Amino acid sequence: MPIQILPPQLANQIAAGEVVERPASVVKELVENSLDAGATQVQIDIENGGATLIRIRDNGIGIPKQELALALARHATSKIATIDDLEAILSFGFRGEALASISSVSRLTLTSRTAEQQEAWQVFVQGREQESVIKPASHPVGTTVEVANLFFNTPARRKFLRTDKTEFGHIDEVIRRIALAKSHIGFTLTHNGKIIRQYKSAQENTQKLKRLAAICGDDFVRQALHIDWKHDDLHLSGWVATPAFARSQNDLNYCYVNGRMVKDKVINHAIRQAYAEYSGNEQYPAFVLFLDLNPNDVDVNVHPTKHEVRFQQSRLIHDFIFQGVTHALLSAEQLDFSEPQSDAKRANEIREPQAGYKNMTATVRPNRAAAGQNLFGFNPSPTEKESHTPTAAKSSAPSRSEKSSNFLPHFMPQSAHSPSSFGREKASKTEQRLYAELLKTPANQASPTASIQPICASAGSLLRALALVDNRALLLQQDSAFYLLPLNKLQRMRFELMLSAPNPSKQMLLIPVVFRLSDEQLAQWRQQKHWFEQSGFEFTENPAQRRITLNAVPQCLRHQNLQKMVVTLLNQSVQKTSDFLTALLDLTEPTDCQVLANAVNLLQETEQLLNRQSAIKLNDLLIPVDFSSYLS
Structure with a gap:
C-alpha cells in the first residue's frame, strides 16, 4: 500500500x-x-x-x-x-x-x-x-x-x-x-x-464546607488538616486527612495543578512518602490538594487526555509537597479530633483553596480572556528579584525520634546572594574574581589575636583579643590588665540587644510552625502576642481553630528550637515587657564557638549594637584575671 x-x-x-x-x-x-x-x-x-x-x-x-x-x-x-x-x-x-x-x-x-x-x-x-x-x-x-x-x-x-x-x-x-x-x-x-x-455555587465558608462534605464525606471533613503552603511561585493548598483516616483503596485522592485535575507520579510519591511512617503499604491516604505554580514551569501538553503533566523542577516540586504534607501531619499530633465540631466552627476551619499571589497586571488577548490571566507574567523589579531568590526545599524527612526531640524548622535565606536552586542565574566572571579576592588574606595582615581589637565603650584604650579559653570565654588584654569574657553571657547580651531593637530583622520560615492552644495558652497568647511582635516574631492566628502559625522569627533566633520556645512562653504567666524578654532570653541556647575568629566576630557584632544602645555596658561582663600569684 x-x-x-x-x-x-x-x-x-x-x-x-x-x-x-x-x-x-x-x-x-x-x-x-x-x-x-x-x-x-x-x-x-x-x-x-x-x-x-x-x-x-x-x-x-x-x-x-x-x-x-x-x-x-x-x-x-x-x-x-x-x-x-x-x-x-x-x-x-x-x-x-x-x-x-x-x-x-x-x-x-x-x-x-x-x-x-x-x-x-x-x-x-x-x-x-x-x-x-x-x-x-x-x-x-x-x-x-x-x-x-x-x-x-x-x-x-x-x-x-x-x-x-x-x-x-x-x-x-x-x-x-x-x-x-x-x-x-x-x-x-x-x-x-x-x-x-x-x-450550588459556594461563596461563603459554610457553603464551601457543605460542598466538600457532600463530595468527600463528613468523616473526611472531621479528620481534615488544612494546608496553606507557600514558597516563591509555589503554593500548595487544600486538605489532607489524618493518618487515622487511612483507607484500603485510593478513592479519595484528588490532586490539581493550576486548577487542572491530574494523576501525577511525582505528587503521589511525595504524599505517600510523607505518610510512610504513619500507615502501612496496604493503606492509602485521603487528600484534596491544589498545587499552583508558574505555568511556564509545567508542561500540560504531555498526554491526549491531559491527565499527566511534566514539571521542569520535579525534584523541587516533590520536596515542596513532601514538606508541606509532613508538617501538616506533625502538627496533627497536637490536635484532638475526639470532640465533634459544629458546622459554624468548621466553616472557619475549611476554606476555599486560593493562591496567595499578588494581583499583577498582565496583557490578556481577547481570545484568552475567558481562561483568566497569567498571574506570573510580570517583570519584577530588581528589589523584588533580590527578595525572592528561590532555594530548594530539603528532601530528607526526620526520623520518628528526631521529630520528638529536635523539632527544628528549615529556613529560607532571603539574602540576594543566596544560591538559586533553579539554576537560572550564574555568577559572572567578575563576581567570581571579586569573591576569590575576598577569600584571600593580605600578606601584611596579622593574626586575629593581634589585628582584631574590639573597642570597649567605657575604656580609655583598646582591648585586644588574645585567645579562646576552653571554647567558653575570650581572654582579653587592656594595657597591662587581663580579662575573661564568658561567651554565653556575651551571646545573651547580643540576643537582648537585637530583640530589643526598634525594628528587629526577621527571617521567614520555609516551613511555618503551627501551634494548637489550650485555654490557658490562648489566654497567655492574647497577653503576649504584642510582645512577640515587638521582638520580631510574625504569627497568623485562627481564633476559631485556636491555632496560631509562626511564619517569621527574629534573625538572631533562627537556629533556636522555636517550638519549645513558643510553647514554654505560652505556658508562663508574663505580665510586662521586661519579664517577657527575660523569659525569652532564658530559653535561648548559646552556640558553640570553637574558633577564635568566630568569638571575636561575636564580640564585634555586640559592640556595634552597644554603640546604638548605650543602656547596656560590656564592662559588666568582664572578669579580671590576676596573673601575679603565678609569677611570684
Whole structure:
C-alpha cells in the first residue's frame, strides 16, 4: 500500500480514539469548555449512562455565529494563538481537537448565543461526513452541546461500553472532581430526567464546607488538616486527612495543578512518602490538594487526555509537597479530633483553596480572556528579584525520634546572594574574581589575636583579643590588665540587644510552625502576642481553630528550637515587657564557638549594637584575671 494522507474523517476518528474513551471523557471535555467560557452555572443531562444522550448547558460567553462551524474543525481554538501561549497554558482546553473528535463519533448539536447577538444559532454535525448545517435557534446567552448516539458509527467501540450504571458512575466522578476545584460554580447533574447531584455555587465558608462534605464525606471533613503552603511561585493548598483516616483503596485522592485535575507520579510519591511512617503499604491516604505554580514551569501538553503533566523542577516540586504534607501531619499530633465540631466552627476551619499571589497586571488577548490571566507574567523589579531568590526545599524527612526531640524548622535565606536552586542565574566572571579576592588574606595582615581589637565603650584604650579559653570565654588584654569574657553571657547580651531593637530583622520560615492552644495558652497568647511582635516574631492566628502559625522569627533566633520556645512562653504567666524578654532570653541556647575568629566576630557584632544602645555596658561582663600569684 503506498504512503498517502488519511482522509479528514478517518483522522478525526483516530483522534477520537485518544480523546473520547467513554462518555465520561465527553463530559469532561465539554464541561471544561464551559469553564473556559466563563460559565458560572453548568447543567449536565445524561441518558442511559451517556450512550444515548449527553447534554451540557452553560451560561458562558457563547460562540459567535461566524465561528460555530469553525469550532467543530480540528485544531481550531480560541485558547491559544502563538507558541508562547503553549508554554504557559492557562485554560483547560487548548488543542482544538475535542469537539472535532466528539462530532466524528456521534450526532452533535451545538447551540450558542453571545450577548451581542439578538438570536442564537445552531450547528448540527453527524458522524463521518462532517457536513455542518447552521440554522437559527432559541437559546439564552451561553452554549448547549448535545451529543447523541455516541459511537453509533463505530460499533467496535460501542460494544466496549459498560452498563449504564458503571458509565454514569464515571461521569459522576468527573463532576465531583471538577466541583471540588471550582466551588464558586454551580453544577447540576441529572440521569434519565432525575437530578442526581446539585452543587450550588459556594461563596461563603459554610457553603464551601457543605460542598466538600457532600463530595468527600463528613468523616473526611472531621479528620481534615488544612494546608496553606507557600514558597516563591509555589503554593500548595487544600486538605489532607489524618493518618487515622487511612483507607484500603485510593478513592479519595484528588490532586490539581493550576486548577487542572491530574494523576501525577511525582505528587503521589511525595504524599505517600510523607505518610510512610504513619500507615502501612496496604493503606492509602485521603487528600484534596491544589498545587499552583508558574505555568511556564509545567508542561500540560504531555498526554491526549491531559491527565499527566511534566514539571521542569520535579525534584523541587516533590520536596515542596513532601514538606508541606509532613508538617501538616506533625502538627496533627497536637490536635484532638475526639470532640465533634459544629458546622459554624468548621466553616472557619475549611476554606476555599486560593493562591496567595499578588494581583499583577498582565496583557490578556481577547481570545484568552475567558481562561483568566497569567498571574506570573510580570517583570519584577530588581528589589523584588533580590527578595525572592528561590532555594530548594530539603528532601530528607526526620526520623520518628528526631521529630520528638529536635523539632527544628528549615529556613529560607532571603539574602540576594543566596544560591538559586533553579539554576537560572550564574555568577559572572567578575563576581567570581571579586569573591576569590575576598577569600584571600593580605600578606601584611596579622593574626586575629593581634589585628582584631574590639573597642570597649567605657575604656580609655583598646582591648585586644588574645585567645579562646576552653571554647567558653575570650581572654582579653587592656594595657597591662587581663580579662575573661564568658561567651554565653556575651551571646545573651547580643540576643537582648537585637530583640530589643526598634525594628528587629526577621527571617521567614520555609516551613511555618503551627501551634494548637489550650485555654490557658490562648489566654497567655492574647497577653503576649504584642510582645512577640515587638521582638520580631510574625504569627497568623485562627481564633476559631485556636491555632496560631509562626511564619517569621527574629534573625538572631533562627537556629533556636522555636517550638519549645513558643510553647514554654505560652505556658508562663508574663505580665510586662521586661519579664517577657527575660523569659525569652532564658530559653535561648548559646552556640558553640570553637574558633577564635568566630568569638571575636561575636564580640564585634555586640559592640556595634552597644554603640546604638548605650543602656547596656560590656564592662559588666568582664572578669579580671590576676596573673601575679603565678609569677611570684
